Amino acid sequence: MSFVNKQILVTGGAGFIGSNLVIKLIEAGANVTVLDSMLPGYGGNLFNLAPVRDKILINFSDMRDWHSLSYLVREKDFIFNIAGQVSHQDSMNDPMMDMEINVKAQLVLLEACRRFNPDAVIAYTSTRQLYGRPQYLPVDEKHPINPPDVNGINKLAGEQYHTLYSKVHGLRTVSLRLTNTYGPRQLIKNSRQGFIGWFINRAVTGEKIQLFGNGQQLRDFNYVSDVVEALMLASQSPNCFGKAYNLSGDKASLQEVAEKLIRFCGTGSCEVVPFPEERKKIDIGDFYGDSSMFQQDTGWLPMVNLDQGLLAATKYYQEYKEHYLGE
């Protein structure tokens, strides 16, 4: 696949997955514009882009802003649409904000493309959250959709817009339903980008990791470079357009992940505590997905196993601690 001299827009490009993607695209010879609103607490971090700072154009604006989007989408070959509100708990506390970002802003982007750049490829990061509590495992794309929280409902609408705009308006969209993604450049100050960032924080700072329930809940995990590879592959695979695919990876219990992190860091500890009531209400139990459809359609194969990935992540945060744990 080639991105040489391609014009690319990455929404949420200063955030976790976005910045890792931007760095890879620059290595691949692309011309990249980053769009990021830098909303406090949402994961945008300019240090993430330090390796490519002088090779990219950064545009600070919000995806909800029609004026900004309707200019920025023009003349782009690829748009990687990564910006989003990802905290399940935040979506319950402030549903309107989640709706604005995960629903309204998606329509703004798609309408802007429909009017001003209908030929762009748009790759969207959806989520396995829209399946809700699994009815069977592993969860494939035929599994019923049953979002367990406001975030799941809104991300579903965002994904459905992408699919619809492909079907009805002929846009070249593809959605990847991400599972737990982890690695360098993640927001780890709090648990907004998932429990794994917070576990890393606790381990790296020598604090206690709290496991809710019994810690035996199963999840599956993708290292961020594998997700970046998946997004790049999807965007260059016309047979994927108009579809939504699962990504999935190595399985482990929350306790296993915590213990690995403590071992790799050499610091931290863990304890089992009762489930907080507000989290229990939206918890989905065990979850792991089946990504064989995406693997068949693109040849994607995750390359970094959980041990390798967690080791690389802990090393990164130990080295650059001040950029991820400071004010």
Add this chain to the structure above:
Amino acid sequence: MSFVNKQILVTGGAGFIGSNLVIKLIEAGANVTVLDSMLPGYGGNLFNLAPVRDKILINFSDMRDWHSLSYLVREKDFIFNIAGQVSHQDSMNDPMMDMEINVKAQLVLLEACRRFNPDAVIAYTSTRQLYGRPQYLPVDEKHPINPPDVNGINKLAGEQYHTLYSKVHGLRTVSLRLTNTYGPRQLIKNSRQGFIGWFINRAVTGEKIQLFGNGQQLRDFNYVSDVVEALMLASQSPNCFGKAYNLSGDKASLQEVAEKLIRFCGTGSCEVVPFPEERKKIDIGDFYGDSSMFQQDTGWLPMVNLDQGLLAATKYYQEYKEHYLGE
């Protein structure tokens, strides 16, 4: 069931289904506040409320307005949440407007109830549109969800919010997925409230009804009084809370409906024309639903068959033509 002296809010209460419901609730002894934004072209029509004009409180405001809603929901026993954008074609031409009304405004209402009136019963009018093109007939509630247009995506999100707020926050919500509803007080100036209002318009004014394709597409139909009865029953059935039910009724092809209308009116004619491209893209083929789950849980039974209903509807519009066809 009793609504005597109950405090009731009806959103979209000056519109088609809303106004029929308001009249019935007043007959049942309730105290009714109507909320309507009177958006031009959306179906709000003060003539609809003429029979009860001095017995109700009408509040002109928009469901998207947090300030208005957060006051109006207080001290209500029942909230019938009927307001919505219902045109599939409009949702494709102006998706942002559809999203504002069918997604954002629903969150405003539910958040207002969560904070200021968590005990109210909330009955929501969802739509069979969220199933998309049927995979089997009749369509029951287990049928996969696959919205074929922006309206379907947004109404799905609105319904899912209602169900979620029941499950997580304990609100007493129930959703009814309406099929083609028709009868007095409908918007018939254009096809925004479905083809049947437009067919009535053409027949009553002696014009030509255009049938797209071959006119043999099957649909099912509910007369508005049966839908009003269903909403009232659902709101008084605690076993329904937290759920979403199909409504369904008599089946007929579009051509059969057109021919009945022409016969009952004594005016009008019909012709078969090719499917317009923009409509074909979001057409769902044959559709009829299975409402046995709702019938079992509430004892609801539609009382007005298609012939009776179409006859009553044509008589109504012939008598009150100037209130539905004028400027």
